[in-house]
Amino acid sequence: MNWSKIKQAKFLQSSLVKNSAWGILSNILQILFICAFFAIVARRYSSAEFARFLVSTSVYQIVAAFSSMGLGQWFIRQYVLEDNKLTFTGKFLKTQIGLGLLFYIVNLIFAFIVYSDVQIRLLCIILGTNIVFDNLINAIRSLNIAENRQRKTAAILVIDGFLKLVSGCLLFVHPFSVVILSVIMIIARVLTLGLFIKLGSSNNINFRFLWKAKISIDDLKLLIIKNWQFIIIGSISIIYWKMGNIIISKTLALSSVADYEIAFRLFSVLLILPIVGSSTIYPQFIKHFNEGNHLALSRLYRTVFFIYTLFAIVSYLFIYSFSGWILPLAFGKGYPGSVLCTQQMFLTFLVLPTVLLQANLIVAIGLEKLDMWFNIISLVVNVAGCFIGLYFIRELSIINYSVFFSFLVFHILQDVLLIRKKITTIKHCLVFYIPMALIVLAYRYLAINTNPVALFILFSIALFFIAASVLLLQKRNFSFNFLTLKKPTV
Incomplete structure (x- = not known):
């Protein structure tokens, strides 16, 4: 019997359980915080105003589903095959930032074409900035999965959910409009992004690294053309639910x-x-x-x-x-x-x-x-x-x-x-x-x-x-x- 392979299998199982446990625990806490946030918002605003907030959130989430081009799974699979992992990671992260900016504009165009409601349009302008932040955060999460470092991601996701809950709890201190609530949520999201860049990634990943990372238009075209199927795979899962709204x-x-x-x-x-x-x-x-x-x-x-x-x-x-x-x-x-x-x-x-x-x-x-x-x-x-x-x-x-x-x-x-x-x-x-x-x-x-x-x-x-x-x-x-x-x- 090949004992080395048996030991390797046991190690993989142990690693699988640990990574899953951290991920599940953090996601449970994050989702519970977010659900508590939505429960507070649902109680503090009228059903019509709450619905407008939900519609605006759904618009940006649908666009965000396309903005990452579904490349997270591709990155995880390709990462183990790359010799120069740092350069490869830099190109991937910078690509996600650029795509986020592009699709933020798409978000605005979609909102103004589909909805005539002024408040929905304003909320789409504010909440749509999440597209850029989410792209970069999800890219770093994919990096952590590829390197089996979900523990860092787990801790920051809990903080992210808690910050969102705190945003909602401010309504108990002083009532304010859903527009102001959206601005506060964006501020919380920026803090989460900062944590991901500073603490939630390898020591080589920082703002300076992202700025210096080089990617050409040809690189971007090749990346999308070669992996276009991931765009559909990665986006449809979000579209299924948010399209309903x-x-x-x-x-x-x-x-x-x-x-x-x-x-x-x-x-x-x-x-x-x-x-x-x-x-x-x-x-x-x-x-x-x-x-x-x-x-x-x-x-x-x-x-x-x-x-x-x-x-x-x-x-x-x-x-x-x-x-x-x-x-x-x-x-x-x-x-x-x-x-x-x-x-x-x-x-x-x-x-x-x-x-x-x-x-x-x-x-x-x-x-x-x-x-x-x-x-x-x-x-x-x-x-x-x-x-x-x-x-x-x-x-x-x-x-x-x-x-x-x-x-x-x-x-x-x-x-x-x-x-x-x-x-x-x-x-x-x-x-x-x-x-x-x-x-x-x-x-x-x-x-x-x-x-x-x-x-x-x-x-x-x-x-x-x-x-x-x-x-x-x-x-x-x-x-x-x-x-x-x-x-x-x-």
Whole structure:
């Protein structure tokens, strides 16, 4: 038996757990701070003013999704192959700054074309500056992932969330307009950026380094042309959600924008685990693939897939039972439509964690072009579902069901590809879809006349025993046999 490889595998697992733990902890704290901020803002402003703030935030976030050109994943994958990592990093960071400035202008043009509301336009001018800051911050985060230094990122993200919460808490001291609130938020964001440059990156990264970094127009053109598929992959994930706010603001009442965003805030809290886990697992996928370690790649994928599935089901059951109590407590009683919206939105949560996992796996094995087309197809399904559905039924549920169905299509397309590459099987896919559908349908049926607390506890216990049995079976059937590794077909 090859003990050196076993020790290496154990080290990688330990590193994976530590990096994931730091990322999850920081993101939980950051999201909780941000949710608390939104809860304060929702209570201190009228639903119409709160909705205008949300619309302006959505506009800049949609544009920001394009501004980074989705190059974070490309940078992480390419970084390990570069000999002169410092020069490569400098070009990447400066590219992100330039793209941020360019897309800030796009943000202003979009806001003035789509909206006639003066306050929305003004908020877009102020909040849009986040595009430049976010580009540079996300670039440094990608650098830290590539160098396995998520701990620095984690600490600063917590500070960033806390500063945003402090901005909201100032409303308790003295009430002021949402415009002033936006200015205060930008000041807090500048402080976060300063921390990222000063403390959250390697010692070689500073303002002077960024100023001296050289990148030509030809470099930029080559970078975008060579990696244009990452632009679509990296941007669509944001567009999926923030596009909903834009469509709602133009077709439904402004109160529906608030209901949708409140539901998404709760959604985003529970999405922390799969997002952070997937970003940490992604480099491990790349490593196993580059080494031709097919068995380790498949084992890691299936293990995490099972954990994500279990987490998604339990999360859905919890929200279905308790969202009617959580949302009024957190955001007040002025948004009654948010409860049903949340329950509908969490149907998507049943498939989204494993969609993220499979997307990272597909990109890691060099099939980002196919992942790009899956993103495009899914987005088309989503947009078509929204507009066709809203033509007949002007209800918020149309947005939620369109998103769910589009991600379901996305997941199925991924499954077909992974089956063809012999990373997964038809049996594995059926064991995912059928039991999940039966559990959800049974729970919704029993929830009609059953105490929600008792029902959730019973289902959770049953799922725990099922999960324990499956893990024991997997442990018996799987073994790290490094002498029989096969490279996946690409």
